[in-house]
Amino acid sequence: xxxxxxxxxxxxxxxxxxxxxxxxxxxxxxxxxxxxxxxxxxxxxxxxxxxxxxxxxxxxxxxxxxxxxxxxxxxxxxxxxxxxxxxxxxxxxxxxxxxxxxxxxxxxxxxxxxxxxxxxxxxxxxxxxxxxxxxxxxxxxxxxxxxxxxxxxxxxxxxxxxxxxxxxxxxxxxxxxxxxxxxxxxxxxxxxxxxxxxxxxxxxxxxxxxxxxxxxxxxxxxxxxxxxxxxxxxxxxxxxxxxxxxxxxxxxxxxxxxxxxxxxxxxxxxxxxxxxxxxxxxxxxxxxxxxxxxxxxxxxxxxxxxxxxxxxxxxxxxxxxxxxxxxxxxxxxxxxxxxxxxxxxxxxxxxxxxxxxxxxxxxxxxxxxxxxxxxxxxxxxxx
Amino acid sequence: xxxxxxxxxxxxxxxxxxxxxxxxxxxxxxxxxxxxxxxxxxxxxxxxxxxxxxxxxxxxxxxxxxxxxxxxxxxxxxxxxxxxxxxxxxxxxxxxxxxxxxxxxxxxxxxxxxxxxxxxxxxxxxxxxxxxxxxxxxxxxxxxxxxxxxxxxxxxxxxxxxxxxxxxxxxxxxxxxxxxxxxxxxxxxxxxxxxxxxxxxxxxxxxxxxxxxxxxxxxxxxxxxxxxxxxxxxxxxxxxxxxxxxxxxx
Numbered sequence: 252x253x254x255x256x257x258x259x260x261x262x263x264x265x266x267x268x269x270x271x272x273x274x275x276x277x278x279x280x281x282x283x284x285x286x287x288x289x290x291x292x293x294x295x296x297x298x299x300x301x302x303x304x305x306x307x308x309x310x311x312x313x314x315x316x317x318x319x320x321x322x323x324x325x326x327x328x329x330x331x332x333x334x335x336x337x338x339x340x341x342x343x344x345x346x347x348x349x350x351x352x353x354x355x356x357x358x359x360x361x362x363x364x365x366x367x368x369x370x371x372x373x374x375x376x377x378x379x380x381x382x383x384x385x386x387x388x389x390x391x392x393x394x395x396x397x398x399x400x401x402x403x404x405x406x407x408x409x410x411x412x413x414x415x416x417x418x419x420x421x422x423x424x425x426x427x428x429x430x431x432x433x434x435x436x437x438x439x440x441x442x443x444x445x446x447x448x449x450x451x452x453x454x455x456x457x458x459x460x461x462x463x464x465x466x467x468x469x470x471x472x473x474x475x476x477x478x479x480x481x482x483x484x485x486x487x488x489x490x491x492x493x494x495x496x497x498x499x500x501x502x503x504x505x506x507x508x509x510x511x512x513x514x515x516x517x518x519x520x521x522x523x524x525x526x527x528x529x530x531x532x533x534x535x536x537x538x539x540x541x542x543x544x545x546x547x548x549x550x551x552x553x554x555x556x557x558x559x560x561x562x563x564x565x566x567x568x569x570x571x572x573x574x575x576x577x578x579x580x581x582x583x584x585x586x587x588x589x590x591x592x593x594x595x596x597x598x599x600x601x602x603x604x605x606x607x608x609x610x611x612x613x614x615x616x617x618x619x620x621x622x623x624x625x626x627x628x629x630x631x632x633x634x
Numbered sequence: 635x636x637x638x639x640x641x642x643x644x645x646x647x648x649x650x651x652x653x654x655x656x657x658x659x660x661x662x663x664x665x666x667x668x669x670x671x672x673x674x675x676x677x678x679x680x681x682x683x684x685x686x687x688x689x690x691x692x693x694x695x696x697x698x699x700x701x702x703x704x705x706x707x708x709x710x711x712x713x714x715x716x717x718x719x720x721x722x723x724x725x726x727x728x729x730x731x732x733x734x735x736x737x738x739x740x741x742x743x744x745x746x747x748x749x750x751x752x753x754x755x756x757x758x759x760x761x762x763x764x765x766x767x768x769x770x771x772x773x774x775x776x777x778x779x780x781x782x783x784x785x786x787x788x789x790x791x792x793x794x795x796x797x798x799x800x801x802x803x804x805x806x807x808x809x810x811x812x813x814x815x816x817x818x819x820x821x822x823x824x825x826x827x828x829x830x831x832x833x834x835x836x837x838x839x840x841x842x843x844x845x846x847x848x849x850x851x852x853x854x855x856x857x858x859x860x861x862x863x864x865x866x867x868x869x870x871x872x873x874x875x876x877x878x879x880x881x882x883x884x
Binding site for chain 2: 470476499
């Protein structure tokens, strides 16, 4: 009998992963204890929200090979659901007669539209912020994956869906605030706590949700369903002949990813104190792909850290006087370099370092053949 | 049509070319049927039609009297058909253990599988299976790092893990050494009876070791059917395929 009955390396790896994920989450939680600056905490909360968004894409792209370029649509719908609820809770001085949102008054809307009415209830808004993006993704996914659309066509369809949602929101100014978005929001009050954007409460809220999403996504990837998603990424057709309905699995990954993106969107509204069509535009959607590529799309934590590092660097560069003009160029170079030299992103680098350390620890060096196909397969994923 | 698995006047055309043309044959439960024929005879296409990869343009395929034509690939798999492809098809980025786990598909639903962790429902079984095909030391190795012969065996092991009623094998010994081929023949003889097998092969030595009944295909049609001895004596088969030397000489 092989030795693996006594110690299964797969399980050891899982526990190590849980420990590392936990340690990172703990570090994130400890930031406010050493940093007493509400402005910076707000900025960091924003980066963490992007981290959640990257986890969402890692789940669909990294684990199931679905390159979703419309991730910002799910994110933005979450943003707007939260903004609608918070708008209706604004103190009357900011809204028109009978609690009608101010921009509706300016647009000569006299009555609250039917789809705004349920947002008086906060629980409904929280539900909608997850359900609306999930149902939309399931619908788009149903059409795409039943028809066995793959690869670059998925990227095109998702990107097009994003543009449609974006245009719809900009066009329906009477109901959505159009270009201006929804501003002048109340602060979220939940469980007797007030979540001021510039406060520890909000930071802890975002950090907790990040941890929850990270571990929930990890649980999915460690389940048999997660294994089948990876098998689909690897060789979709082969999976069918074992009796799995590939479309079901893809719709699941696509929708679960949208749910997480919707949650991130709701948090973003809380942190930014407004919702805007720029929260669901193409540049943001493409940025998520870059974060995942830099951090390592096949690692949930890698993707999250990729988002935090890239947006953090972006923030720092654009703030500094020297790089005021050239920071986008610099970011582009970092992206190109990471795609060329780190096909598995920062997570791949960490894994390589871990492997080296382990080999130094033991004196038996098993010649682990590095996957020479790595960069090529990466290219296939994009195509 | 009678028989456990039966093809009834099945045809398929690709751009006007009839790859399979009115093919009929049936296989009994627990039988190991060899399917031979020259290149382009339509052997692989016949397997493709049984597992749903290719839809017949005419005719019907029955498994225990149930028509498979209208089912999707995964439904055909659930009905009890497993397929090994000519080009070894495994999940190259997943480890050998994960490959076997995926193949072990008692539960096929998303929600049924989401609460299943560790996948050690049948861990001992999977490890015994890996031992059977000599991959017990390579369980944690990505399948992409295996040699060609090992990849072939991994896919065969995956089919055993899937445990379908009917196993379709497309050139299982291609690229294997003589010893590996012999070991595969042993394995197939053990699978016979428990599973119904259809094996497409070119290696006549291998066929002699495993085959009961041989079906010979030629130009998309069934040319002959019978035991090794009968096929060797069959004049048309000799002309079309085997040459004057018979099976032993091929």
